[in-house]
Amino acid sequence: MHKSAGFAIKSFRSVAYHTSSCTLPNPSASLIHEFTQFCYQRNLPRAMEAMDAMHKHGIWADSITYSELIKCCLARGAVEQGKRVHKHLFSNGYHPKKFLINVLISMYVKFNMLDDARELFDQIPERDFVSWTTMISAYANAKLNDKALEFLILMLREGVKPNMYTYSSVLRACDGLSNLKQLHANIIKSGLDSDIYVRSALIDIYSKWSQTGNALRVFNEMATEDLVIWNSIIAGFAQNGDSDEALKLFKRMKRAGFPAEQATLTSVLRACTGLALLELGRQVHVHVFKYDQDLILNNALLDMYCKCGSLEDADTVFTRMVVKDVISWSTMIAGLAQNGYSREALRLFESMKVSGLKPNYITFLGALFACSHAGLLEAGWYHFRSMKKLFGVDPGREHYCCMIDLLGRAGKLDDALELINEMECGPDVATWRTLLGACRVHRNVDLAIHAAKQILRLYPQDAGTYILLSNIYANAQRWNDVAQIRRTMNDMGIRKEPGCSWVEVNKQIHAFILGDNSHPQLDEINKHLTRLIQKLKGVGYVPDTNFVLQDLEGEQREDSLRHHSEKLALVFGLMSLSKEQTIRIRKNLRICGDCHLFAKLVAKVEHRIIVIRDPIRYHHFRYGVCSCGDYW
């Protein structure tokens, strides 16, 4: 049936072309001619009218013209018209060419109508590699990983050979390493591993599964002339927190003569952010000017300045941004909150809502963090309740954590416990750890023990919990319990993560690790530190030995404090940087009360600005006070 119809089109088309230069005696030919013209002119309404007229006469135009019409529908988001084209192409027994069917499937995919795409896919008898790949790619994009993988298997079973398009799509759908290894083997077998799209997809998926070693192997297998491949590998390391390697690769890329563009710079900024490398970040900023209003890049820049503790720079970037999305606002709100500007953070949050942009899960984390770190109980409750009620955002464990932190710091430990019991999602290790931290501040030994037990039940290897608990016992002078914990840790082979601080001097990072004496200027630093402690004692510094874990006496207790890595990093900063330069320290553990006091006094006596970033927040010390208001 459809064969004869196909023949009919051919004859009409030849008539249409043949008669184009003179009058059009044949009404069918003139209809097709008109239709073709409208399609190429992208005049959708007239083309649809012409198509309807052709439909009435039972005639069809050629495939290329229909594909132009479908492009036109796509460009205008004209779903209904697209469906009408589909209907027309399958009416009265006419059967479009395979190529055109693939265009229709792809149209549904682009309209995000996967079910319609699938229905059409199932109807057609012969599916080629393009039909299969279109479906696989659609499922992978929709994160329907099982479907994408299932379709690959079915495709292979039908004897259709996947090509580079298929593999680069299906790789994204890998949801486990065994899948990935198997696919990688297939790719090598089919010789498609040198295709740049397949390679970047491999690098990407290995990175996503934290297999940066394998990603690097794929990258190193052959020299590349492709910028995206470079961007993929740099992003892979930056996203996995291996900022050093990301920056090394970036240098390699520059040496190889590749230009850095938006995606490169975004990843490089992320690497700077990870290492708190403000100076390098500023250098990258110079390159960013070229892409002045790139939203993602500006967002990364904002985050870099916030995480490097330079709020002035962040604010300048934020103000200059013409287009801001929810990420820009969330970054700035969280950045302000973490740097001790809670009220400014909340003001910005209000402005965001006024601007009409809807806050999301992460925006609320920033707002609640601001409340908890400024002790704003009422505001905290308000935002916590409003997230679901006004914005339809379900509070997650992290939001509960902020609230428990807020209540806990304010001394309302019972309310905090009550909130834990109310959690629909149930408490996890982080929840109990937050409560434990509050118990420590308020010296509630019984509740602390309860919280610690909950944590160790869920995660018996958690060194941080043993340390916190033993600190609580130490504060309560319960040295027997301290010793018991140390025995348990020894028996279980649990080690405390050593405190480590980093300070940037002349674009070089200097690391100070507790118990590591390898810094070449350590003697000098220690001498300087001794003199400094004496000087500070002259203005009233009394070492706060509450933070000493061991059962030590008098001077020994003081002595164990002076080895804290941030003190060494701070002294080294004092020695190496000029008075005008801010001393910026990043550390892996939370700052202790004694080091906090020490930094405040140093800022006052030495007239310095000091910024210390711990895993949770930032402390800006200036004129003897800290931006956290001693509340952290």
Next chain:
DNA sequence: TTAGGGTTAG
């Protein structure tokens, strides 16, 4: 007609 890289919390 089918494919690749970048941003927000912890």
